[in-house]
Amino acid sequence: MSDQKLWQDGLASLNALLSDLSPAAKKPLLELLSGYRAGKESLAAITLAADSETICRDCAGQCCLNGKYRVNVFDGLSLCAAGISVMPDFSQKPLCPYSYAGGCILESGLRPLDCILFVCDSLEGRLPDSDRVDLTALENNLRKCLSEASQLLNIHLGIPLLLWAEKLTDQPIQNQRGI
């Protein structure tokens, strides 16, 4: 199955999951998603203040190559909950399918967790110690959100969305819970 089809099927399944959730499960999930998005924005703001825009532009996004598996299931759920439709271009390999000439097509709060957490040596060297402490605390919170949401839905939300979608062809979403 093509990556494009896996992407579409994965998101369609997540949208269905969201609409089928009971109000009792949906409320805490939306709270976790809201914290997940806000945590990513805060983390990105710290690197932005260290002038990541200039540094990353000069580097031409070397850490953004081959990024098709960066979006995990919880990142996908975050896009669905926000009602944002993303059209990746899987044909532009080795460029990340979620990028365009101007950079990442995703705003910071909706970028993949792996991308948001990655701080290369060039960037890290610019951060004061206090920012490093903040980054660690934010990373821990993001991982906690992911873990709590996984427990809530009984789905391992940290796996790449495309790999998860591939399993949907063999096992419906209900049977995937717990893997």
Ligand code: SF4
């Ligand atoms: S985070 Fe580092 S490796 Fe990635 S684009 Fe920015 S400067 Fe380059």
Ligand code: SF4
């Ligand atoms: S999703 Fe965005 S930040 Fe992550 S690798 Fe792709 S272009 Fe880079």
